[in-house]
Amino acid sequence: MVEGIGFFVFSLLLVALLIPVVIRFSFLLGLYDEADGDRKDHGRNISRLGGLAVFAGLMTSVLLFTDLKTDLNMVFALASFILLFTLGLNDDVCGTGPLLKIAVQLVSAIILISAGWCQEPGWIGLLKIFLFVLLCNAFNLIDGLDGLAGTLGLFVNLFFGILLFLGEDHSYGGIALMLSGSLAGFLLFNYAPARIFMGDAMAMLTGLISGLMALRFIKLADGGGISFLYSDSAMAVALAVLIVPVFDCLRVFLIRLLHRRSPFSGDRNHIHHRLKQMGYTDGTVVFRLLIFNISMVVMTLFLQHLGNFTLIILLFSICVFSNGLLTFMIRKTADKNYRLRDVLLRDTLNIGRN
Known part of the structure; x- marks a missing residue:
């Protein structure tokens, strides 16, 4: 568990250092969120590229501390993360239609489960795809209030990360704790009044990763890997x-x-x-x-x-x-x-x- 705490703290510090850089970069290029007087409550222009720093913190931690050679599924997971984040970043900068969002979410979900696709009944795979797409949109939809999506994402992945670590699933538990630390670093600048927003990129990716950790948790608990859970x-x-x-x-x-x-x-x-x-x-x-x-x-x-x-x-x-x-x-x-x-x-x- 000491190792997991190290993942959390490293990601937190890295993102906390990167956020001010992203804020300056956003305003230099005019990439900020403007209040529209209808669905947005903030009264000033705010950077919407906080996901860049969170993603950088997460991926740096994963590449430094995760042994990708021993788990092919992890490579599929990272490919899925990168694809979905790229779509979200495009939406944050240029705007993206809902059909394209759903299409890329579906592709990302399929990549995420494709390594184990042939080992399960087809309806199980379809149910997992639905779960991933649902959570991508769920976290994106609650990202409308300072600190909300980040706080819930932190709680969800901290919970799953700790239990996965306790159940000896160190690879995926580590990713959950790395994401939790990255979100904690981001929240230092996102609680009201926010200085930066997460954006669709990281909101959707937080939902995708949360779904992955939920499935890993269920698999571990079903196998008796967590002693106090039925x-x-x-x-x-x-x-x-x-x-x-x-x-x-x-x-x-x-x-x-x-x-x-x-x-x-x-x-x-x-x-x-x-x-x-x-x-x-x-x-x-x-x-x-x-x-x-x-x-x-x-x-x-x-x-x-x-x-x-x-x-x-x-x-x-x-x-x-x-x-x-x-x-x-x-x-x-x-x-x-x-x-x-x-x-x-x-x-x-x-x-x-x-």
């Missing part, structure tokens, strides 16, 4: 760790489709936007969502004897109830005639709206 609850524990970005992404996409809009159209209906409507500051929103996420993990660990099916139903039920309560509180403040049933009929199914 093998038939590993999937639910992994979902609990990822629950905030996963539920927010699924909820927003579903509501957009029910309202006959493109699932990729922008709006201010994400969980962080809705908590801001309640009057919370950026820092408070990040803290509350992190505590909620940790609470879901702790609850799942305590109830792991219930098994995957029951726990997954419980996790989503809590999220649906919490979301409905938040919707009711927001709408009731603006409309005294708003009723509890309107959460489902008006705001979810789009029935009865004027």
Whole structure:
């Protein structure tokens, strides 16, 4: 574990040194994010190339401390990381359409699982591809508030990294801890008021790597590699760790489709936007969502004897109830005639709206 701590600290320090360089570089070339007065809250131009420093910190650590010769799958993983990051960087600089994003996310996911593709049933491979694409978009969608995507990415990969290390999966556990350290270095400059943004490049890659670590964690736990975990609850524990970005992404996409809009159209209906409507500051929103996420993990660990099916139903039920309560509180403040049933009929199914 001392080795893992070293990975974390090295990545953190490297990214913390690189961020000021990226900020100066961004403004020299005019590559910054402008406030649009609609979906963006910042009142000044801010560099959107923070992903460059995070990616450099991650890849430098991986190349220095990981033995790529002993694991062919690791080479596939790095190829997938580079491809997805390149797409995201193009989006941060020039803009990219949603269809091209999805296409490259699919290719990156296929590369990531292709080394073991023939060893599994086809539907398992398709399910993994869906998971990777979902998480790429989930982390990209929550990257709309200072510190949020970085904090959740840090928590997710720190959790998986520590448990993978304890289970003797040092290669992938090391990558998770390297990413955690890189995100920690980035967050020194990203908490409100942010001096730099992560950008689509690193937000999508954080989602991809988080999905990879979740699968490694499930495989390790299913094989009895983590002594205090029940093998038939590993999937639910992994979902609990990822629950905030996963539920927010699924909820927003579903509501957009029910309202006959493109699932990729922008709006201010994400969980962080809705908590801001309640009057919370950026820092408070990040803290509350992190505590909620940790609470879901702790609850799942305590109830792991219930098994995957029951726990997954419980996790989503809590999220649906919490979301409905938040919707009711927001709408009731603006409309005294708003009723509890309107959460489902008006705001979810789009029935009865004027």
